[in-house]
Amino acid sequence: MSNRSKGSGPGEGRGGSPVDGTGTGSTAQPLLAARGLVKAHGRTPALRDVSVELRAGEILAVTGPSGSGKSTLLHCLAGIVRPDAGSVAYDGRRLEELPEKRLSELRRTDFGVVFQFGQLVPELTALDNVALPLMLAGTGRSLARERAGEWLERFGVRGQAKARPGEMSGGQAQxxxxxxxLVTGPRVVFADEPTGALxxxxGEQVMxxxxxxxxxxxxxxxxxxxxxxxxxxxxxxxxxxDGTLTPLEVTA
Amino acid sequence: MSTRHVLLGLLASGPSHGYDLKRRHDEQFPEARPLAYGQVYTTLQRLVRDGLAEVDGTGSDGGPERTAYRATEEGTRELSRWAGEITPPAPFVTNEIFAKVVVSILSGGDPAAYLRAQRAAHMGRMRELTAVKSAAGAGLATVLSADYALNHLDADLRWMTTTEDRLTTLTAEVDAA
Structure with missing residues (x-):
């Protein structure tokens, strides 16, 4: 499962079979698997022995009240934060064993992240914001902007291509x-309260x-x-x- | 739903006979159960008895003879009073989920386990409804009715979450009672 093209445009598949969206299709090996994650912020435990899996192409919601460890779990799974104990395997590779350089490369090529707000560069237009990750990965400017336009179209905000983040509504910016x-064709998108500020x-439309x-x-x-x-x-x-997955935590 | 007030409301625009009232009711409330003719006539007779409506006249228009009714001044006042009166918000709490939790506590069951399972079922239903309204070609009525159901399920979920948090206290209170 590595024949995908970088910066693939909309409509280009990824070689695998399409996901039916029912959540019943599963592969033998999860794309992302956390085992026994433990993480504390200072003396406050955030995760206590959490194991969870994300299969290729599925959408998994991590829910819970404020302070339950949701964001910490996301940060560990995305390789942004290293857990105190436990392991995270992505496509069979253990993140904690990767040197920082490889890890940040992986985050750039295979992962995409969306936060509640503030992740767009305020000085750049929407088009250039979307083109940026492609250009950082070595795609030429004009191709990157073309692809960026296609992705803006896909999210219904092509009309805002020339607008800067401050000139867009919260929903448009999101x-x-x-x-x-998504422009770089990541295999996993980590979305932390993507509709929280809307x-x-x-929020409904963005989701x-x-x-x-x-x-x-x-x-x-x-x-x-x-x-x-x-x-x-x-x-x-x-x-x-409280940093623990509740029983029946995974409901098919 | 007060049929007498709804009929008074329909009479507010002018005298009308029973058949016409039934037809207009069904047009105005398309998702409601259609009014039975018998219910229309019985209700009209009661309105007349209580002085809220009176006979306007009879006519046949070439067909069977029909009696037309109009609202009295008292009827108009009563309609206005009713339409502005606040409907008691949820006067009785008779939800099955709530009842099961209480009974479970009383009988030494495992309300937390029940709540987790019920929560999973609610989430499953919310996923179904979300898929229905997200489907290509879903019409406005479908989206609105799914939204209505989703928001009510979400309200249930919030209550269940709060209840899980309160369970320790709740158990102690029921035990003491």
């Missing part, structure tokens, strides 16, 4: 951020766009949210309470 997270309807596009592209999504209506767009739910 759609541009999703386009930027009103109800805008619908993310779910639809990720399924179409076969991209797996690890979605952190405290909102059940947002989690309902996922195929499964993993529920954290």
């Amino acid at each position: 759609r541009a951020a999703l386009a930027r997270a 009103d109800s309807l805008a 619908a766009a993310l779910a639809h596009t990720a399924r179409e592209a076969g991209t797996a999504v690890l979605l952190v949210t405290h909102d059940a209506r947002v989690a309902a767009y996922a195929d499964r739910e993993a529920r954290l309470r």
Whole structure:
């Protein structure tokens, strides 16, 4: 499963079979697997022995109240934070064994991230924001911008291509951020409360766009949210309470 | 739903006979159960008895003879009073999930396990409804009705989450009672 092209445009598959979106299709080996994760912030435990798997192409919602460890789990799985104990395997490779250089390369090529807000570069237009990850990966400027335009189109914000983040609504900026997270053709998108700063309807539309596009592209999504209506767009739910996955945490 | 007030409301635009009232009711409330003719006539008779409506006249228009009714001044006042009156918000709490949790506590069951399983079922239903409204070609009525159901399920979920958090206290209170 490595014949994918970097910076693939919309509509280009990834070689695997399309995901049916029911969450019932599974592969033998999970794309991302955490085993016995333990992490403390100072003396406050954030994760206590958490094991969770993300299969290729599925959308997994990690839910739970504030302070339950959701974001810490996302950071560990994305290789942003190293756990105190336990391991994270991505496509069979253990993240904790990778040198920092390889890890950051992996994050650039295989992972996309979306946060609640503030991830777009304020000085750049929406188009250039989306083109940026491709250019950092070595794609030429004009091809990168062409691809960026296609992804903005896909998220319904091509009309905002020349707008800077401050000139867009929260929902439009978040759609541009999703386009930027997906433009490099990542296999996993980590989305931390992607609708948290939006009103109800805008949040709904952003989440619908993310779910639809990720399924179409076969991209797996690890979605952190405290909102059940947002989690309902996922195929499964993993529920954290006090740093532990609750029983029945994974509901098919 | 007060049929007498709804009929008074339909009479507010002018005298009407029973058949016409039934037809207009069904047009105005398309998702409601259609009114039975018998219910329309019985309700009209009661409105007349209570002085809220009166006979306007009879006519046949070439067909069977029909009696037309109009609202009295008292009927108009009563309609206005009813339409502005606040409907008691959820006067009785009779939810099955709530009842099961309480009974489970009383009988020494495992309410937390029940809540987790119920929560999973709620999430499953929310995923179904989300898929229905996200499907290509879903019409406005479908989206709105799915939204309605999703928001109510979400309200249940919030209550279940709070209840899980309260369970320790709740158990102690029920035990003490």
